[in-house]
Amino acid sequence: xxxxxxxxxxxxxxxxxxxxxxxxxxxxxxxxxxxxxxxxxxxxxxxxxxxxxxxxxxxxxxxxxxxxxxxxxxxxxxxxxxxxxxxxxxxxxxxxxxxxxxxxxxxxxxxxxxxxxxxxxxxxxxxxxxxxxxxxxxxxxxxxxxxxxxxxxxxxxxxxxxxxxxxxxxxxxxxxxxxxxxxxxxxxxxxxxxxxxxxxxxxxxxxxxxxxxxxxxxxxxxxxxxxxxxxxxxxxxxxxxxxxxxxxxxxxxxxxxxxxxxxxxxxxxxxxxxxxxxxxxxxxxxxxxxxxxxxxx
Numbered sequence: 001x002x003x004x005x006x007x008x009x010x011x012x013x014x015x016x017x018x019x020x021x022x023x024x025x026x027x028x029x030x031x032x033x034x035x036x037x038x039x040x041x042x043x044x045x046x047x048x049x050x051x052x053x054x055x056x057x058x059x060x061x062x063x064x065x066x067x068x069x070x071x072x073x074x075x076x077x078x079x080x081x082x083x084x085x086x087x088x089x090x091x092x093x094x095x096x097x098x099x100x101x102x103x104x105x106x107x108x109x110x111x112x113x114x115x116x117x118x119x120x121x122x123x124x125x126x127x128x129x130x131x132x133x134x135x136x137x138x139x140x141x142x143x144x145x146x147x148x149x150x151x152x153x154x155x156x157x158x159x160x161x162x163x164x165x166x167x168x169x170x171x172x173x174x175x176x177x178x179x180x181x182x183x184x185x186x187x188x189x190x191x192x193x194x195x196x197x198x199x200x201x202x203x204x205x206x207x208x209x210x211x212x213x214x215x216x217x218x219x220x221x222x223x224x225x226x227x228x229x230x231x232x233x234x235x236x237x238x239x240x241x242x243x244x245x246x247x248x249x250x251x252x253x254x255x256x257x258x259x260x261x262x263x264x265x266x267x268x269x270x271x272x273x274x275x276x277x278x279x280x281x282x283x284x285x286x287x288x289x290x291x292x293x294x295x296x297x
Contacts, residue, residue: 040087127207170209
């Protein structure tokens, strides 16, 4: 007959969250399959080792960073945001919380850590994919680059910002001339904007008629000035469809990354600034306001 311990272990093994147990002696005694999948580290390699040693190996900043987590850093219902070293070499943000384990009399018998990937909670805002060829592939490629660039920024790397660009005439042209004309126009604008990019910048389709530029301008002001240059280039685009010349402009939202904000929050600020540019009459640049209280909530 299956005993309660086996049933409990089977239940923990089936959970999508990573689960780790440590006894009072401070050694890791349980590491479920989800923990292996999230971190890439097999339980067979970790069980029995001191927890502090394990944290030094798999948490960015190590055990010291872990123990320095405060209540102010913890997000209600999510835990504290930490960066985990995956065994394959990349880093990923996870929300982790500590649970003190007690016996029936209230005595402490150990502790548990429950953790799950942060990206499962904070989806990145995108433009609409529509029917444009390659838009979804471009979004996927940019998501990967965004994650890498933003992680580098959070670790003290280069300044980082984004430009969210939309083609002002796309909606009307799609309505009057159809999807093929609109796609041809957007592709022509993309080729024009590429001429104005810095060598370290990357641009791609972020929606049916929207682009995202990943930039390393040093300040928000220089990022906005760069956006002005790109907007000027867009106005030089010579686009014709069946003999009709269409004058083109873009509306741009610029947002410079701030300490302690998430990637999703950065993109939300850029998107909001882009929409503000549209509401201002299009052919406009808006610099996203700074967050007054930067937190991952």
